[in-house]
Amino acid sequence: MNYVDSVYEMIKEKNSAEPEFLQAVYEVFQSLKPVFEKNPEFEKKYLLERLVEPERQIVFRVPWVDDTGKVHVNRGFRIQFNGSLGPYKGGLRFHPSVYIGIVKFLGFEQIFKNALTGLPIGGGKGGSDFDPRGKSDSEIMRFCQSFMTELYRHIGPDVDVPAGDIGVGGREIGYLFGQYRRLNGGFNNGVLTGKGLTYGGSLVRTEATGYGLVYFLREILYHHKMTFIDKTAVISGSGNVAYYAAEKLISFGVKVLAMSDSEGCIYDSEGIDLAYIKEIKHIKRESIEGYTRYNPNAKYMKGKGCVWSIPCDFALPCATQNDIHLEHAKMLVDNGLVALVEGANMPTTNEAIDYLKLHGILIAPAKAANAGGVATSALEMSQNTIRYVWTFEEVDIKLQEIMKKIHRSAYEASNQYGLGYDLVAGANIAGFLKVADAMMAQGNF
Structure with missing residues (x-):
């Protein structure tokens, strides 16, 4: 059995109750086989074993009170998967289907997606099994405040910068940011992206x-x-x-x-x-x-x-x-x-x-x-850092250039390994190579 398949078998045994995560890993690993055949030093550094194990998994209780005064308890997650390229970056998903396996699959995918943008951001993801459907604005606000009361201690503009995903739009980001600001004691608008335009958001982020x-x-x-x-x-x-x-x-x-x-x-x-x-x-x-x-x-x-x-x-x-x-x-x-x-x-x-x-x-x-969303989130982080707002046209031009570069890097990686025009494999390879180089340069971390 080759190295890639043997690592996958180990992952299957350790994560047997997480089919989405296993599906994501299998798809990436199939693309990487020619890479490991050509680069035996990757195996010697145990890169795959390190890559598939999150650097940090945070699970926490989220109690909140509905409009009738009844207490509910949900589960919150944040997985900081790989920070070799920069602060962890990835959305928060609020949906009843969310559990550790969903968050791990999303975080694993985010590593490669973020690498492909060419921007200095690592891979992470989070969320909760909370269902925002049918909830009042007040109930969603109280849930978001409770969620951030735990999460705030684990995030920051140079550590981990969450954004939105399914069930987390502008309303939820606003409530989350307000609670972070209250707890952190300052206006650090670089800690979340997808914010409203009045408090540090970026044009084009919604689109x-x-x-x-x-x-x-x-x-x-x-x-x-x-x-x-x-x-x-x-x-x-x-x-x-x-x-x-x-x-x-x-x-x-x-x-x-x-x-x-x-x-x-x-x-x-x-x-x-x-x-x-x-x-x-x-x-x-x-x-x-x-x-x-x-x-x-x-x-x-x-x-x-x-x-x-x-x-x-x-x-x-x-x-x-x-x-x-x-x-x-x-x-x-x-x-x-x-x-x-x-x-x-x-x-x-x-x-x-x-x-x-x-x-x-x-x-x-x-x-x-679909890397345009996180790419524009990274552009939002840049604007927050320099305290400046680019025009819609400026951000849109940057987005178009980023998508063009992603296509080119995926095609070139696929072609380099003799796979022709296979963007599925090419995207996996291009993203992996960037992360692999950073991981090896930083030692056995």
Whole structure:
């Protein structure tokens, strides 16, 4: 058994109850086999054993009081996975599905994603099994204050800088920052990103992940001498990532045919009207089925995965992990898919990725394609440090350049190891090599 496989078997034994983490590790390890064959010194330094074990895992109790006076207790997490490149950086997810395995998979992915941006940030992630749905603003504020009362002692602008993720938007970041400021006794706006523009936030941060997806897709199309003209797309999700990806696609002339939420999807043959999506999902926070009230000609389909049954050129999974399974991949290929652009973290199963590769589908992997969000968070950190605010256009230009560099580094790494145009493997390799160099330079840490 080779070194990479033997380490994976060890990880399986130690983390058998964490399938998401094992899935993420397996996908990366398969890409790294040619790297270890070519660089035996990596094995001698036990890099993989060190890489897959978080530097620090923090688990804590989060008690909070609802509007009726009843006490609830949730569990909070922060995993500081690898800080060899800089302060730990990664979002906080508030969702009932959150447990240590989810946070570890997200943190592991974040190591490579952050490395690919070329910015000095390490990999981390956190969150809670708290469900913000159906909660009042006051309840969410009290939860966030309780969460930060424990977390604040473990973070800081030169240590660990959290951001938002699923269930953590501008409202939650504001409450978290307010509590940090109260506990820390000063206005240190570099400790969280995704902040409001009035207290240290960055322009383009809200749009960055969605816009970055499309900028990355543009690089893929340029490489293959293709364009956006007369193309169609379907998108899972209807939150910020999905919304702004759709906005940018539409601005480039792509017809977005469908979007979804956790209950079903909406199909509009004339092209999704984002004004309706904003009203339903971002203002009223209702089911996406409400789109048919505004456009009776649109079709609503109930159930997970329905969006992948619609013929399209581009598929953008922007909801959550393991959104696209093998059967969905087969439908997409049969319906003429050109490119898969991953907006969520690990939204496609390994089996589905293998099938899409086998059939020549162009794949923009999440750790490369959706890095625009964390890249712009790092730009927010830079603005906080120098006490300056860049214009929307300045940040957007920097974002486009970062996405271009990520595409180039992933392609060059893939090509260097004889894998051709394989951005899945290339992103893993490019990210790993940067982290590996830093880890070896810093000794056995």
